Amino acid sequence: MTHRIAVLISGAGSNLQAILDAVEAGTLAARVTLVLSNKAAAGGLQRAARAGIPRAVIDHRDYADRAAFDAAMIARIDEHGADTVVLAGFMRILTPLFVNHYAGRLINIHPSLLPKYQGLNTHARALEAGDHEHGCSVHFVTEELDGGPLIAQARIAVAENDTAASLSKRVQRCEHELYPRVLSWRAEQRLRLTDQGVELDGERLPPQGRQTALAAMAERH
Ligand code: GRF
Numbered sequence: 001m002t003h004r005i006a007v008l009i010s011g012a013g014s015n016l017q018a019i020l021d022a023v024e025a026g027t028l029a030a031r032v033t034l035v036l037s038n039k040a041a042a043g044g045l046q047r048a049a050r051a052g053i054p055r056a057v058i059d060h061r062d063y064a065d066r067a068a069f070d071a072a073m074i075a076r077i078d079e080h081g082a083d084t085v086v087l088a089g090f091m092r093i094l095t096p097l098f099v100n101h102y103a104g105r106l107i108n109i110h111p112s113l114l115p116k117y118q119g120l121n122t123h124a125r126a127l128e129a130g131d132h133e134h135g136c137s138v139h140f141v142t143e144e145l146d147g148g149p150l151i152a153q154a155r156i157a158v159a160e161n162d163t164a165a166s167l168s169k170r171v172q173r174c175e176h177e178l179y180p181r182v183l184s185w186r187a188e189q190r191l192r193l194t195d196q197g198v199e200l201d202g203e204r205l206p207p208q209g210r211q212t213a214l215a216a217m218a219e220r221h
Helices: 014-025 043-050 066-080 096-101 122-128 164-187
Strands: 003-009 030-037 055-057 084-087 106-110 133-140 150-157 191-194 197-200
Touching (some): 003 014, 003 043, 003 066, 014 043, 030 043, 030 066, 043 055, 066 096, 084 164, 122 133, 122 164, 150 164, 150 197, 164 191
Parallel strands (some): 003 084, 030 055, 084 106
Antiparallel strands (some): 106 133, 191 197
């Protein structure tokens, strides 16, 4: 059966677009069953509409608490079916209820070389720290925010004249290559989370995940 992916967004959805493009190009053998947003105005919803993908808006403000919001999302996602649930710029903190329901099949992308710079403003923080390299990470989601087992990372060099905006642009281009690639590992059943850690092709990955070479990494500032 074709691997089913549900994508959760809150914003522009450029990572969602990269996933849809990879499906269209045949490099990601999966079907996006649902795009779910907590914001009606999220640009990613239009991208889903253009691709003919079912969409849902579940506004967190309509729910008494996080648990009720998460339960509503679970019901909707499971109605459509998902072998992997993909967080792509989804800006709500998820409860243990949600995270455990999708244990081992919930994945996030984060714009830093985790464990560095969990949370927001990652590009500015990397610059402030004087880092010479920066990048993005894809990880399984656990109860610890931005702290789950790492699957893959892509690194870029930080130039002296980089700004948070220029870094963000280059890191995003890496994200758009890295995320569909990791999801294709899932779709091909090569990637799983075990009690010992992340396994790719039957081998345990190191704590920082697979260090991945991408075309976008060679881009200059
Ligand atoms: C990405 O930078 C991702 O790393 C972070 O949120 C951003 C989403 O961007 N989690 P987009 O909505 O996919 O364009």
